[in-house]
Each structure stands twice: as C-alpha cells, then as structure tokens.
Amino acid sequence: MFYINEGFLDLHNSYLFATVSKKIEEFQKSHPDKKVIKLGIGDVTRPLAPVVIEAMHKAVDDLSRTETFKGYGPESGYNFLKEKIAEYDYKGLGITKEEIFLSDGAKSDCGNMCDLFGENLKIAIMDPVYPSYLDANVEAGRGGKFNEETGKYEKVIYMPISSENNFVPELPKEIPDVIYLCFPNNPTGTVLNKGQLKKFVDYARENKALILFDAAYEAFIQDEDIPHSIYEIEGAKEVAVEFRSFSKSAGFTGVRMASCTVPKEVCGYTRSGEKVHLNPLWDSRIAAKFNGPSYISQKGAEAVYTEEGQKQIQENLKYYRENAKIIVEGLKEAGFTVEGGQNSPYVWFKIPAGMTSWEFFDELLEKANVAGTPGSGFGPSGEGYFRLTSFGTRENTIEAMRRIKETKF
Amino acid sequence: MFYINEGFLDLHNSYLFATVSKKIEEFQKSHPDKKVIKLGIGDVTRPLAPVVIEAMHKAVDDLSRTETFKGYGPESGYNFLKEKIAEYDYKGLGITKEEIFLSDGAKSDCGNMCDLFGENLKIAIMDPVYPSYLDANVEAGRGGKFNEETGKYEKVIYMPISSENNFVPELPKEIPDVIYLCFPNNPTGTVLNKGQLKKFVDYARENKALILFDAAYEAFIQDEDIPHSIYEIEGAKEVAVEFRSFSKSAGFTGVRMASCTVPKEVCGYTRSGEKVHLNPLWDSRIAAKFNGPSYISQKGAEAVYTEEGQKQIQENLKYYRENAKIIVEGLKEAGFTVEGGQNSPYVWFKIPAGMTSWEFFDELLEKANVAGTPGSGFGPSGEGYFRLTSFGTRENTIEAMRRIKETKF
The missing domain is CATH 3.90.1150.10 (Aspartate Aminotransferase, domain 1)
Structure with a gap:
C-alpha cells in the first residue's frame, strides 16, 4: 500500500x-x-550581460553541429565552470573544484541537501526567513504541527531577528543539528560581520551541528568588512556547506544556474559516532538524482568570469x-x-x-x-x-x- | 549533532x-x-533539430532585452509547453496541463518523487534495471544491505526479466508499495503490449500500490500495438505517475528538459487510511525545492511540437x-x-x-x-x-x- x-x-x-x-x-x-x-x-528585471548572451548563442550553436554537440555532461557540472568559481568566487580561500557542485538553482540545493539528513534532526532557521528552507524541512517531517497562534512549527527552532537584537540572531539555547543562515539576509537585507558569523561557526563546531549558508546575495555586498563567503571564517570548512547562485549576481533567474560548495573537511556522524565526510555523500546524491545543469546555462555562467563579464x-x-x-x-x-x-x-x-x-x-x-x-x-x-x-x-x-x-x- | x-x-x-x-x-x-x-x-550524438536551435537562439535574445526579459518562471514550468505536451504526447488520453510538471530531467523526477514516499515502503524494480531508481531508494534507506553474493539489496523486490520469461516481468509475489517500470526498457530494449501492462495496472489497483512509469524511450516505438503511455491502459490514472523526457526523443541530454505527469486521480494513503491526492503534494514539493527548468530549454522543447519540429x-x-x-x-x-x-x-x-x-x-x-x-x-x-x-x-x-x-x- x-x-x-x-x-x-x-x-x-x-x-x-x-x-x-x-x-x-x-x-x-x-x-x-x-x-x-x-x-x-x-x-531581477534587467537583461543579461552581452557577453553572457554571446556565450549562450555560441553554446546553442555548439548543439547544432555534430563536431561540437554536447550530450550528457558531468552530473555535478563541467570543470570549466567549477574552476572559474574556485578561482574567482573563492579566491584565497582554498576551495577546489572538487568541492564545487553545479546545479539548476540554490533553492534546489538548499532543499535537496535534506537528503543527507538523518532522522529526527532538529533544524534552526532565522525568523523572518526565506520560506523554502522551512517548507522543505516541514515536508520531510522535521516541522511538526503548525501553531496558528504563534505562527510557528512546533519542532523548529526559530532565531528571531528584529530591531531588538539589531538583526543579529542569537545562538539558539536549544541546540539544533542543522542551522540555516542566509546573509546578506532575505528578507531583511541585513548582514553579519566576521565576528558575528564566527560565533555561529564556533557554536556549530562545538555542538557538531551543520551550517547551511545561503550566500545568494553576496554580490550585493559593498562594505569591506562583511564576509562574502562563510569560508572566510576560520573553521567553517569543517561545519558549513555554502550555496551560491547566478540568479541575483548575473540575472540568471530564468536561465537557472547555481553552485553548492561542500568542503572536503565537512562531516556528519553516524548514530554509532563515526565521522562521515559529506562531499562524497553529496556526490552520490547528485549521481543518483541529477544530470547536471543545462550546457547552455553553464556556458553563460562561464562568461560571467571574463574581464568583460x-x-x-x-x-x-x-x-x-x-x-x-x-x-x-x-x-x-x-x-x-x-x-x-x-x-x-x-x-x-x-x-x-x-x-x-x-x-x-x-x-x-x-x-x-x-x-x-x-x-x-x-x-x-x-x-x-x-x-x-x-x-x-x-x-x-x-x-x-x-x-x-x-x-x- | x-x-x-x-x-x-x-x-x-x-x-x-x-x-x-x-x-x-x-x-x-x-x-x-x-x-x-x-x-x-x-x-545521443546527433545535433539538435534546426527549429529547436532557432527557438533557443530566440529565447537567448529574449533575455537580452528588457521588454522580453524572463526572470523566474512558474516553478512547474510554463503553460506554453505543458499545453503542447498535453495536446501532442497525450492526445486523446485526457491529460491536462495541470497534471504535467516540467523539470530538468527524468532522472531528477524519478529520484525526487521519493520525497512523497512514506516510511519503510517496499519498492519493486526490474532486474536488469537503469541504476538510478535503485540508487535513489537505497540512499533513502529503502535498500537495506547489499548482498555481494546475490548482487541484490535485501529490502528490494526484484522482478527479473530474461529469455526465461520472454522479458515480461511477472507480478511480484511479495507485494510492493511502489513499482518502477521502464518501457521501452533500458537496458534490454524490450517492450510490453497493452495486455501485459494492464496486468501491472490491475495489480497496482488491487494492492493500492503506486506505479512509476518511465517512458523516456517512447519515441522509439515503431510497433502499433505497443503503448506509448501507461495512460492508454484503463485505470492507470488512479495508480501511475509517468516520466517523459526530451533527452532521447529530441536529443536534449545536454539541454535538460523533461516532464512528469501526476494525474489528478492518483492517490496515496495516510497511515490512518485516508486517501491523499498526489498531484497537490508533488506541486508542493516543486514549490519548495525547484524553480522551473531553464526558459531557454522550455522554448527549445516547445519548438519540437511545431510541424517542422x-x-x-x-x-x-x-x-x-x-x-x-x-x-x-x-x-x-x-x-x-x-x-x-x-x-x-x-x-x-x-x-x-x-x-x-x-x-x-x-x-x-x-x-x-x-x-x-x-x-x-x-x-x-x-x-x-x-x-x-x-x-x-x-x-x-x-x-x-x-x-x-x-x-x-
């Protein structure tokens, strides 16, 4: 049945x-x-950058000729793009192409990452929050009942941000297993500096929790002391997965192109206490359930990393x-x-x-x-x-x- | 932790x-x-059809101008393509656009559909089989241990096909909750006629099981008595979800474009015995974890349905x-x-x-x-x-x- x-x-x-x-x-x-x-x-509403348009036209042309035709690509995306992301977006942070997985969107990655979660994990989200983190976890049974009065799901740990705490979430008293952070934040537009973010990294390390860091809006950062990546924080590679997207940085909301970084160091645990690296697990998930982003989208994203782009x-x-x-x-x-x-x-x-x-x-x-x-x-x-x-x-x-x-x- | x-x-x-x-x-x-x-x-190795190339060039151009720019599309895909699929691929079968969900690939859909499964469901697969159905379920804990000697996972029901049964799987004796069928079959290239497929539909209805029907190769069917869709079988809409793909029919393995049909009638059950329609559940899954296929891929796929295409x-x-x-x-x-x-x-x-x-x-x-x-x-x-x-x-x-x-x- x-x-x-x-x-x-x-x-x-x-x-x-x-x-x-x-x-x-x-x-x-x-x-x-x-x-x-x-x-x-x-x-976004502005048209794509001319070099991106040009690269995508060329990619379409590649598919029109036997000699340049591209069928299935690598399931986690082409190296030509992973290398650029490692080189440009993670400059000086020591992230390698093997730690970068390409996808059709950060929303997909944020939700699909749930496949790696053990049973009955406790998640923490910010409040207010981009609804998809919450919905994906509720669907997976980690929400529990919704309380109409409080506006909260009973099993979820909420980390409120408001003028009362200057929009800096406090470390949750009840210890979560997974912590979703989004900075620059959607919807509040607020940011954390390195010291504020480090508290979360230290807390996650101490409690063997996983941080899912959504950096979809990092391209909008103007202030110099605001981290673009959680890997700017010491120790983050042990506890954090990061989501990046071309949606807001390059206007790809209709093109669909994102990346997810799973460092070699980041680990989870078995119930018997063994450490398990998440990078090969995520690789297995991708291999079983994904066939890579569109070749055209990947070529368009590659053009973003040219000087003109x-x-x-x-x-x-x-x-x-x-x-x-x-x-x-x-x-x-x-x-x-x-x-x-x-x-x-x-x-x-x-x-x-x-x-x-x-x-x-x-x-x-x-x-x-x-x-x-x-x-x-x-x-x-x-x-x-x-x-x-x-x-x-x-x-x-x-x-x-x-x-x-x-x-x- | x-x-x-x-x-x-x-x-x-x-x-x-x-x-x-x-x-x-x-x-x-x-x-x-x-x-x-x-x-x-x-x-596939042959280049894309010229009308598809043309349509994708036009779609790229749409993204180059403010007036025609497309950002986020509907999460389950644009109606312009859903309508064509309903009209052409499901001609005379009464499938509506509300029952069609567009995605980046049939492999994604086959795996992601697992999100809708309750705990401890028993799955049946054909043997030999396209490995992704199996891997996605093993990752979700429905495989159990792999037995090196038999080459089988202990919790999975295998439906062997070979010359012994003329490549027609028998109805499993141990009753599964979910049955994966792929016809025309990968890897054997064999097919089922309507009578043979009807046995599975009847069996699923009788046992309140769900059939996941992978029709990725239907475009290769030449014999007139072979069904292209499981919905050609009476009663199938109550028990079957169907996966279609542009990969093999139109050479989209690098472009990424597929569809998944979840009829309004198809139901699952709660542990307390209530019937629950799967169509809105799948819609919720898509809303939480997907942002639609690339606009360019959808426009390319639409061109397949022109007379020239x-x-x-x-x-x-x-x-x-x-x-x-x-x-x-x-x-x-x-x-x-x-x-x-x-x-x-x-x-x-x-x-x-x-x-x-x-x-x-x-x-x-x-x-x-x-x-x-x-x-x-x-x-x-x-x-x-x-x-x-x-x-x-x-x-x-x-x-x-x-x-x-x-x-x-």
Missing part, C-alpha cells in the same frame, strides 16, 4: 505572493486609472544598488526606520505602530499605489515590518518614493 | 560506466594503432533506428540471440555460454575493438547478456558489425 510522506500534510501554506498578487489585481480592477508600482518581487554584471548590480539607495533614502525621509539596502537588494523597514504588516500593505497600495511584501509573510518576527526590493526600474523606484513621501500613514 | 542519513552508506557503487571507460582507456594505451568503436553509451526530430530518430536495425541484423548474422532494437535504441543479446558479461566485454574489446556494456552491470539478471546502443555514427555502427561478424568468440 502506497503510504505517503505525511510531512506534506503538516505544510501550512501562507500563499504569501499569491495573496499579494490577488490583492494587487483586485485593487487594479476597482481602480483602473491608478498605476500600481510593484516593488514586492525578489526577481565581470564589468558588465557590475553595471546591472550598480543599477539595483542605486535603486536600493533611493528606497533607503526615500523611506528615511518619509520618517521610517530602515534596514538593509546597503549590502542587499532588499530594504526592510518598520511600519507605523499599531498596524499589522498586511494592514500596511493595504494602505500603501490604496494611498500610494505601491505594492511591497508584508513582513509577517516571512515569519512571525516579520510582523511590524515591510519589504521593498530594488529590482524595479529607476523611474518606478523614484516615483514610488515620491508617492510614499507624500502619503500620510 | 548532525547525524547523516545512513542509507547512503548502504550504497553499493558498481562504477559500471567508470570501469568501462577505464578498460577502454587501458586497451587504447596498449594498442594505440587500434580504433575502438564505442557502442556502450546511452547518450516533429518532422526534424523524426530524422534523427530514423537515423538511430536504422543503426539499431543494422546492429540487430549484424548480431543475428553473427549467431547471437537478440532482443530490443525494434522499439528502442538499445540492443540486448545473449553472450556465448560459459562466459561472464565482463569476460565478453574484454573479448569484444580485444578481438573486435568494439566497446559495449556488460549486462551484469545493470543487475544480477543481466549476467550472460550484453548491451549495444544505436547512438553511434552510421559508419561506426556498420564497421562494428562487420568486425563482430568476423570475430570468433
């Missing part, structure tokens, strides 16, 4: 972005004359950074307390006291015709906050800020 | 293709004058079919008993009595300078058999057959 994995039944779907879309649609219907500016979505992707990043600056300054002028935007495409701000973040969503939409994302959609500690993103056009971003400044909430 | 999933430690890696490659390399080193013809690999992919298929015919006839002339090749790119034949399939591999390489794949690499019931594939060039295929016919084994 085919019994299902009942973890799926624990899933409490918030339908965050679906609800946002529906509300915008309804507003637009009843106010057809209003031009709504959407700054809610975490997706590096220059060209910076142009888009600069564009988004400038948008973020406009949002931060605009919100501050409007009297809001603002986080993020400096090392992240996300701007997170405190909404007026006495309002829920959904109420603020409605008011912002009605009064300023601007759509964002209510903080509570990312977790209970997101209540009272709101997220705007820098992925809109310059014109819309400026106009949205003009409207917000003119609005009385 | 981060405990690993110890299922990974049960994995008995046969290193089949790695061993094959190594042996060829060594032979080539000691015989630099010999030209080895490789007919072992299950990968259908014509052009048939040219490659015809080329491979003709190779298969040459292999089948050549082997028969050389005195071998041959299976497959008619509705499949794979040809499976009985090797001379008294030899193991690895011994035959060595002899074929040394005497005829032809490389294939030893049957035992696909499972214990593959012993005594050998696989050749039709994915080589016409010239090499003809020459390989000439050599085999001249060789005395």
